[in-house]
Structures are given as C-alpha cells and as structure tokens.
Amino acid sequence: MGTMSEQVEALARKYVDFAGVDCLPPDIRDKLADPATFVDPSVLAYTTAQSKIAQILHENPASDAMLRIVYPDTNGKPLTGGLDRFLSRSLSGQALRDRLEFCSKWLAANFVQPRKRLVDLGGGSGSYAFEALLQRSGRVHSGFQWDILDIDLEAVVVAQLVARSAGLESVVTARQGNFMKDVAAPADYAVMIGVLCGMDKTTATAVLTRAKAHLKHDGEIFAATLLQQAFDEDPRTFRILCNVGGWQLRPKTLDQVTEVFTTAGWNILNIFSERPPHHNHTSGSGQYAIVHAQVSPS
Numbered sequence: 001m002g003t004m005s006e007q008v009e010a011l012a013r014k015y016v017d018f019a020g021v022d023c024l025p026p027d028i029r030d031k032l033a034d035p036a037t038f039v040d041p042s043v044l045a046y047t048t049a050q051s052k053i054a055q056i057l058h059e060n061p062a063s064d065a066m067l068r069i070v071y072p073d074t075n076g077k078p079l080t081g082g083l084d085r086f087l088s089r090s091l092s093g094q095a096l097r098d099r100l101e102f103c104s105k106w107l108a109a110n111f112v113q114p115r116k117r118l119v120d121l122g123g124g125s126g127s128y129a130f131e132a133l134l135q136r137s138g139r140v141h142s143g144f145q146w147d148i149l150d151i152d153l154e155a156v157v158v159a160q161l162v163a164r165s166a167g168l169e170s171v172v173t174a175r176q177g178n179f180m181k182d183v184a185a186p187a188d189y190a191v192m193i194g195v196l197c198g199m200d201k202t203t204a205t206a207v208l209t210r211a212k213a214h215l216k217h218d219g220e221i222f223a224a225t226l227l228q229q230a231f232d233e234d235p236r237t238f239r240i241l242c243n244v245g246g247w248q249l250r251p252k253t254l255d256q257v258t259e260v261f262t263t264a265g266w267n268i269l270n271i272f273s274e275r276p277p278h279h280n281h282t283s284g285s286g287q288y289a290i291v292h293a294q295v296s297p298s
C-alpha cells in the first residue's frame with residue numbers, strides 16, 4: 001500500500017457507526033466502526049471476499065472495472081443483497097450514477113456538435129460516450145468524433161466492443177495511451193471524469209496543465225472530481241474501500257478544485273454538481289465538482 005492520503009488518514013481516526021448494516025456480521029461491524037480495530041486483517045479478508053467492488057479497488061484503485069458494476073448496479077446479475085449492494089446503493093454509489101446521468105446529458109447538449117472532435121482523457125470503457133450518444137437517440141452530428149484515450153487496455157477493448165455492437169465504431173474510437181505523453185491532433189473538447197479524484201493538488205495541476213496539449217488554443221474541458229462532502233456524508237463506504245481496502249482517494253474542497261484548474265491555466269466557466277435537486281437533503285452540494293472550463297488565453 002502506498003502512502004496514505006491525508007483525507008483517508010483523517011477518516012481513519014474517526015469512529016464510524018455501522019449499526020443497522022445488516023449485510024455485515026456483528027463482529028465485522030464492530031471492528032469496522034472502531035479506528036483501533038478496522039486494521040485487523042480479518043476485516044480486509046472479509047470485505048474483499050464478499051464484495052467484487054472492494055476486491056477490484058484493493059487490487060487496482062485506478063480501474064474503471066468498479067464503475068462497470070456500479071453504473072448498471074449489477075455484478076453480473078442484479079444486486080439483490082450483500083456487501084456489493086450496500087456499497088452500490090450508498091450515497092456514493094448513487095452519486096456515481098447521478099454523475100453519469102448529469103454529465104452525459106450535459107455533454108450530449110453541449111459537446112456533441114457537428115465536425116467537432118472530443119478527446120476523453122482516462123475515458124475507461126466509454127460509459128460517458130455511449131450514455132451521451134444514447135441521450136441523442138442515435139442522432140449524431142456529422143463529423144462528430146468521440147476519441148477515448150486510456151492507459152488500461154482492458155477498458156479500451158471493452159469500449160471498442162461496445163462501439164462495434166452499437167454500430168458506433170465510426171463515431172466512438174478508443175486507443176490505449178498515456179494522456180501525459182500520447183498527444184494526437186488537437187481536439188475541440190476534452191472530458192476528464194473520475195481521473196483527478198485520487199491525485200494530490202500538485203499532480204492534478206500537472207495533469208490539467210498537460211490536458212491543454214490535447215486541445216486547440218480555445219479548447220474546452222468538462223471534468224468531474226470528488227469533493228470532501230463525499231467523505232463527510234458517507235463515511236461507511238469510504239471506511240470499507242479506503243481505510244480497509246487501501247484506496248487512496250483525495251477528495252478536495254471546492255476552493256482546492258478552483259485553485260487547481262486556475263493554476264493549470266484554465267478559465268472556469270461553470271461548476272456544477274451531480275446531485276438532482278430532490279436529493280438535496282444536505283447543504284446543496286453533491287459529491288462531485290463538475291467543472292466546465294476553457295483554456296485561458298496566455
């Protein structure tokens with residue numbers, strides 16, 4: 001396990017109430033609650049044996065394979081019980097589904113435009129591409145191109161298979177590559193969703209600075225990253241996945257997100273939240289900062 005992020009460490013010091021979480025045996029519930037005992041190896045053995053989500057994130061925290069369970073809320077079959085259902089139905093699982101819905105609608109309305117090219121940096125298996133094109137009910141503008149760039153070959157192959165089976169292979173392309181190095185022709189738009197969540201401010205700034213190299217001089221980005229609100233409102237999910245499983249997320253405050261984009265040379269046009277108004281039982285913000293920004297004139 002790498003160095004613990006300061007946010008995961010702060011959560012590790014807290015007592016987290018697991019009372020009423022019936023899918024867990026009482027001894028695991030008690031150990032999870034207490035900062036002194038969640039580190040017991042039996043807790044990790046239990047969570048990774050009982051939950052595919054916990055297992056994936058423990059083995060490869062950067063993987064989008066977890067999202068392929070949470071977005072459709074199935075682990076090969078509909079989630080009817082157990083720890084995967086608990087994690088997927090948590091506020092954080094719902095936030096991921098709301099993020100997919102909000103962002104794909106926004107992208108369909110704003111970035112899917114005639115003769116424009118969009119590069120999806122860390123686009124994984126293309127969930128946002130396919131959902132956004134679905135929003136347009138198959139009416140795709142001529143010359144529009146959605147180009148997924150991801151370092152994970154498995155995710156790229158899944159994206160290519162889905163594109164082919166949906167008859168979208170001329171619109172959605174996927175290639176394996178590192179967005180810090182592999183720059184193709186300048187695109188009009190960039191998407192970067194769920195990529196900055198594990199990065200500290202310095203790394204996120206470097207990645208966002210590099211993102212500009214993929215774009216034309218007046219290019220725009222649509223990016224989503226995790227807010228501290230997520231840890232505050234759903235500590236149980238992050239206790240299991242981060243404290244126990246070792247996923248070093250680095251949720252940020254809205255001020256930190258603003259600072260990172262601005263320092264990287266972006267002019268922020270708008271910041272949204274994934275949370276639909278009827279879920280607004282907290283202070284109004286959701287778990288993600290969803291940023292629409294444009295390359296600042298230099």
Ligand SMILES: C[S@@+](CC[C@H](N)C(=O)[O-])C[C@H]1O[C@@H](n2cnc3c(N)ncnc32)[C@H](O)[C@@H]1O
Pocket residue numbers: 062063064067121122123124125127128149150151152155177178179180192193194195
């Ligand atoms: C959590 S997934 C998000 C996938 C997708 N954007 C979504 O939200 O559904 C993060 C993705 O970023 C990719 N990634 C991380 N670093 C990368 C890099 N340097 N170059 C390209 N892809 C990268 C990972 O392989 C992974 O598929």
